[in-house]
Amino acid sequence: MFPFAYEWTWYLGQYLFMGAAGFAISVVGAGLTFCIIKSIIDTVQEDEGSSDHH
Amino acid sequence: MQKIPSHTKARHFGMVIDVDKCTGCASCMVACYSENNVSFRDEESAKMLSLNWIMVYKLTNGESFPDTEVCYLPQPCMHCDGKEFGKPPCVSVCPAVATDFDWPTGIVSQIYTRCFGCRYCMAACPYHARQFNWWDPVWPADMEKYLSPNVSARTRGVVEKCSFCYHRFQLARQKAYHEGRPEEIGEDEYQTACTQACPSGAITFGDLDNPEHEVYKLKQDRYAFRLLERLNTNPSVYYISKRKWVHRMADNYLEGEVPAAFAENEA
Amino acid sequence: MTTSAFPEGVKRCSGSQFILWLLPAFLVLLIAAYAMFRVWGFGLNQTNMNDAYGFALWIWADLAVIALGGGAFFSGFLAYIMGVKQVKNIINFAVILGLVCYSMALLLLGLDVGQPLRGWFIFWHANIHSMLTEVAFCLTIYLGVLIVEFIPVILENPKIQRIRFFHHLSHNMHEIMAVFAATGVFLSFFHQGSLGGVPGVLYGRPFAFREGLFIWPWTFFLFTWSAAAVGPLFTASMCRLTEIITGKRLVKDEVYQLLAKISGWMLLTYIIAKSLDTIYWATVTAPSAGFSLMSFYTNNPLYGIWILIAEIVICGFLPALILITQKGRENRRLLFAAAALAIIGLCINRWVMVLQTLAAPLKPFDEWFMYSPAWTEVVTTIMPVAVGIIVISLAYRYLPLFPQERELNP
Numbered sequence: 001m002f003p004f005a006y007e008w009t010w011y012l013g014q015y016l017f018m019g020a021a022g023f024a025i026s027v028v029g030a031g032l033t034f035c036i037i038k039s040i041i042d043t044v045q046e047d048e049g050s051s052d053h054h
Numbered sequence: 055m056q057k058i059p060s061h062t063k064a065r066h067f068g069m070v071i072d073v074d075k076c077t078g079c080a081s082c083m084v085a086c087y088s089e090n091n092v093s094f095r096d097e098e099s100a101k102m103l104s105l106n107w108i109m110v111y112k113l114t115n116g117e118s119f120p121d122t123e124v125c126y127l128p129q130p131c132m133h134c135d136g137k138e139f140g141k142p143p144c145v146s147v148c149p150a151v152a153t154d155f156d157w158p159t160g161i162v163s164q165i166y167t168r169c170f171g172c173r174y175c176m177a178a179c180p181y182h183a184r185q186f187n188w189w190d191p192v193w194p195a196d197m198e199k200y201l202s203p204n205v206s207a208r209t210r211g212v213v214e215k216c217s218f219c220y221h222r223f224q225l226a227r228q229k230a231y232h233e234g235r236p237e238e239i240g241e242d243e244y245q246t247a248c249t250q251a252c253p254s255g256a257i258t259f260g261d262l263d264n265p266e267h268e269v270y271k272l273k274q275d276r277y278a279f280r281l282l283e284r285l286n287t288n289p290s291v292y293y294i295s296k297r298k299w300v301h302r303m304a305d306n307y308l309e310g311e312v313p314a315a316f317a318e319n320e321a
Numbered sequence: 322m323t324t325s326a327f328p329e330g331v332k333r334c335s336g337s338q339f340i341l342w343l344l345p346a347f348l349v350l351l352i353a354a355y356a357m358f359r360v361w362g363f364g365l366n367q368t369n370m371n372d373a374y375g376f377a378l379w380i381w382a383d384l385a386v387i388a389l390g391g392g393a394f395f396s397g398f399l400a401y402i403m404g405v406k407q408v409k410n411i412i413n414f415a416v417i418l419g420l421v422c423y424s425m426a427l428l429l430l431g432l433d434v435g436q437p438l439r440g441w442f443i444f445w446h447a448n449i450h451s452m453l454t455e456v457a458f459c460l461t462i463y464l465g466v467l468i469v470e471f472i473p474v475i476l477e478n479p480k481i482q483r484i485r486f487f488h489h490l491s492h493n494m495h496e497i498m499a500v501f502a503a504t505g506v507f508l509s510f511f512h513q514g515s516l517g518g519v520p521g522v523l524y525g526r527p528f529a530f531r532e533g534l535f536i537w538p539w540t541f542f543l544f545t546w547s548a549a550a551v552g553p554l555f556t557a558s559m560c561r562l563t564e565i566i567t568g569k570r571l572v573k574d575e576v577y578q579l580l581a582k583i584s585g586w587m588l589l590t591y592i593i594a595k596s597l598d599t600i601y602w603a604t605v606t607a608p609s610a611g612f613s614l615m616s617f618y619t620n621n622p623l624y625g626i627w628i629l630i631a632e633i634v635i636c637g638f639l640p641a642l643i644l645i646t647q648k649g650r651e652n653r654r655l656l657f658a659a660a661a662l663a664i665i666g667l668c669i670n671r672w673v674m675v676l677q678t679l680a681a682p683l684k685p686f687d688e689w690f691m692y693s694p695a696w697t698e699v700v701t702t703i704m705p706v707a708v709g710i711i712v713i714s715l716a717y718r719y720l721p722l723f724p725q726e727r728e729l730n731p
Contacts, residue, residue, distance in 0.1 A: 021462065024508055025462060025465075028469060036490065038489070038493050039489035039492075042489040046489075
């Protein structure tokens, strides 16, 4: 999986495979992180909005 | 998949088995069990559940008396070179690199501690040369003392197979190194257990690419053939038989097709 | 004011009736758990597999279940990427079904390996040339994607919606669902294909071996295509089954008909490609290794030429032709009969590609290798059905799975 493992070989196929796997994980991870952060902001803003109201 | 390091001499170990000489005594199997710590069960009749790195098959020509003929065919792992050199059917499918093609020797290895038992290699091997440890290995009480320290015993849940007694190659290489001739290993210095155990001299082992080795000449015998050659697995184990029906038993032929060794005769 | 745990405006059965309904499924689960304990505790000698059948019922179940769960990725593709609005009415259900299928497939794979504790080797020591490695990577990541797709559906439970953060999270996740769906489609394309590659690359097994494009044998593309064709039909059929069990209409007929139309054309193109592949294999690939077509279909108690006819004609062309005609689709019984045939055809395909491949003798002095599964294998293979019943029942009871339910059941 990583270059320090015995079976790693320095060639294109290895980069493509691990690159694609890493890309997919990154996209999902980034998407999820974005949603969580945005939801926190939304919640905080909503709270502030409702406290302003009082 | 590592290629040959520049300082290593390339060898291509293989076997030639003269099945016309084989008497079916199964000494090779017994020697192999003992040499390689192959475990066995109380009841060994279910061959697809038991372990045997070399298996002697009994073939008959299917004729009735007095034309009946029998042939015994010992079959170890074929140590295939593969359709593309270095890619035997079992090696490229292993998801965890637990089996590898050793470029300096042409031997297909099996790393028991790396194998996690998915058995994809067994599905890929057309020879049934690979076996799975369905049970934990258990030896009768005192027998554990007789196990070879040179070969690791396998645990339940991993695949194992013939290694061409690779540990013997390592020992021979070690000896040669200490004697100051690192790359010079004599033909006699590295022989598999089954080869040495065969009382009728049916099995010959050596470097298929070395003109000084017996196997180099034998593999060029007119009646030499390999098992299931048409699948393009390129086995390193050759067989010799002068009997046409034996050749027919070793591969699949469509109607009208004739084994290569007998093609001229037919024409 | 208390909030009902049920989705707004829908009726659900009483708690005791619900538990009674789930009881048989839990019973199956209990037996399966015992079987799993036997297998993990004592090893694979608890099954009927042997050295000729390194792959058996479980691998078939994996292939079939993943192909049928493919409804999730293809419906996701249609709904979020192609923008087919109608499909959104069934997408939640497709995601749950996919989640059950994929998690169960991974569980069965975990059972199937000889050294489960070394399972992580497939990632850590990955041999990227192996189709199984590709399967493991894509399958695991895609299971993660399915969970991500399922989270907003869970968050829509009225009680959870009261927590503002979760309310926003479900909204925000819905907003970028297309990103997750696209990743899912990408991963699914590869793992459905790699599952086809698993038998297709075995050049030592002429029954399964196929030539192909670059590193991918034709089975790679055939498996992906067939999963995309039949997966949505499975989703639709299970949805219909839910309607029958609950006694309610949950999805409009036009949704079923649309899915059936798309699947019908996909199935037709697939089965034509499959037929061409079979003809080439039977006339060129297999004969080059010395095998005639009939050598794979004779001299054994099970695999006759009937299985090929059943797969391609009865469970391939026939349902495809029914589904591409409007009259066929408009007749609900005919539609679901065709769907059932297509599902059976897909299961037959996965079965022959794994089990017939291993059954067919290669050395002329070998006999056919026949196999019947042990109870441990059978009960764990039924387990996904039990888990499916439990998960879908819970989801249906507590989550707003079907946007059209209120309209259809005023």
